Amino acid sequence: MQPSRLFSALSILMFSVSAHAAEVSVAVAANFTGPMEKIAPAFETATGHKLKIAYGTVGKFYAQVKNGAPFEVLVSADDETPKRLEKDGLALPETRFTYAIGKLMLWSATPGLVDDQGQVLKRGDFKRLAVANPKTAAYGSAAVAVMKNLGVLETLTPRLVTGENITQAYQFAATGNAELGFVALSQIYKDGKYSTGSYWAVPIELYPQIRQDAVILAKGKDNPAADALMAYLKSDAARKVIRAHGYEL
Amino acid sequence: MLLSEGDLQAIVLTLELASITTAILLVLGTPIAWWLARTKSWWKGPLGAVVALPLVLPPSVLGFYLLLTMGPHGPVGQFTQWLGLGTLPFTFWGLVVGSVFYSLPFMVQPVQNAFESIGDRPLEAAATLRASPLDTFFSVVLPLALPGFITASILTFAHTVGEFGVVLMIGGNIPGETRVASVQIYDHVEALDYGQAHRLSAVMLVFSFLVLLALYAWRPNPKKV
Known part of the structure; x- marks a missing residue:
């Protein structure tokens, strides 16, 4: 898809969901705190949805999600934890994508x-x-x-x-x-x-790629704000912020 | 084997840390408690408040300030470097210093209460028998305050075993040096190694219960005192 078409598709998506402002509870890896603090208000302005963000380590989030924590989206520091949550039936596999590559x-x-x-x-x-x-x-x-x-x-x-x-x-x-x-x-x-x-x-040949994946969790199924957040993380505006904070994409 | 070698090492380290902290606090805490119990000075309020601070402060605050002050640019760190000792964070003795602050009220307050409940009369009686202040302290005050000392020591020991936040901030998680049981459990949970976390947690739970049981079962009938 062309970037411009992707963008218009996103705008339509965002426009359609902003009619019903919702709230989404997000667990965010500690290393992504900086960019997320910039992305969050921009997302809220653009979509009208509200974010409830918890920052922390991914292992802790995993334990909490397994035990019924109300998180709807996980913005992880790795790709292992989202995959594991998928296996446990606690995340929606088709929603997972790499939002940043750590250096x-x-x-x-x-x-x-x-x-x-x-x-x-x-x-x-x-x-x-x-x-x-x-x-x-x-x-x-x-x-x-x-x-x-x-x-x-x-x-x-x-x-x-x-x-x-x-x-x-x-x-x-x-x-x-x-x-x-x-x-x-x-x-x-x-x-x-x-x-x-x-x-x-450090030259990237010396270590395995640090893929940071985001995924919608089982509790976020059918929450329009969760879908909108995933879409926003893929948007040019978000990618610009993510790059400016020293991540590859 | 129920526990792994790393878990056993963490337990031994935890017990060492708690024992040394308790011993140091017996020496440091007793004069503070004595002063607080006997003084009429204006400073009693402020010093009492400082002693009680670790009860209120989140361990993260204590750990954060310890990390800064004991670090290479902090005043304590400059001093320890000047002494040729290097810096304290990430060392066992750094944890001891942190634990002494962290557990201070658990030693001072019970001992202070014990001193206060002795009152003036035994001291005056000893003085009329020409006992020197030091003699009075060791032959009159200490035996009378012994239950307070035992309570304080057990609480200090137990509280140091339960320390987590301060260790996490200044420890650096080094096996055999700063990786105590609470950090080891946290690690197991973070690494999704729930089996090991369960075993070590169960050991801690039983241990803590036994310590408190000893404390409460030992305590003589308070009405007689």
Whole structure:
């Protein structure tokens, strides 16, 4: 479909649903907080629907949805959790799509510490390296894959400090408690500018793609606001915001 | 085996943390409680409020400030670096410092109550027998306040075992160093490993019940006191 036709199709969809303003309860992965805070008001203005947003880690959302949480849409930090919810019959498979692809960065709040080849990992002149929990966070397992591919995982393991999620990994590095950390590009790149410090954009061949999927949950079936939100996440306006926050599409 | 090696390690670490915290608070908390119980100073109100703060503050607030102050740019962090100790977050001793703050009221308040209920008369009696203040403290006050100390120690220990928010903020989840049982359970749940989460949670539940049972069953008939 041509972009312009897609857009008009979307406008028609949005126009048709805005006649019946509804409310939709959305669970949003913590790493997508920044863009979502921009997308939400724009969505509400454009469609007349209301969003009720909860930010958190995806593992927690999974446990909550399995136990009857009233979420209608999951904007996940991975593609595993939405798939798992589909298998459990708690999400609508045909609605799932990748709204963003996460990019992994090695970052330090100290200028000059991280070189643009990531050699700092081999030099190892630091005490602590922050990562997101590899067991639960896609960015965490991506970071581990990078270290494994560079052959430094074993030497660095004793120096890893693990954040509950990528937000906490960033917080450890940003407060200087860890000299450097594997963070999401979206955390250090805002409105086309990198935050201060030093960074290495990890080559994408070094880690499995971090696909962030959104899906409508069973409780959101037949909620026009849930459909409208999915459509809006695919719109040019939303994609522009998502890109500006350092995600690929 | 009911529990994995990692779970056992987390339990041992939790018990170590709680024991050391309780021991430190016995030493630090007793003079604070004594002062609070005996003073007529204007400062009693403010200091009492500070001691009680961790009861009210969300652990995330405490953890956040600890992370900032103990970090390399914070005042405590600068001091520990100056001492050559490095920084405290992500270390076992960092958790001990956090737990001492977090559990402070659980030690001070019961001991303070015990001191207050002794009143002036035993102290005056001891003084007329020419007991030195220190002697009075150890041979009169301590035995009389012993139930308060036991209650306070059990509560402090149990409360430290139940710590989660502070550890999550300053721990960094390092096995054998900062990964205590509560964090380990949270990890299992996040990783959708509900079987392991159940087993470790059940152990914690039984343990906590037994501790409290010991506390309540031990407590002598209060009417006699």
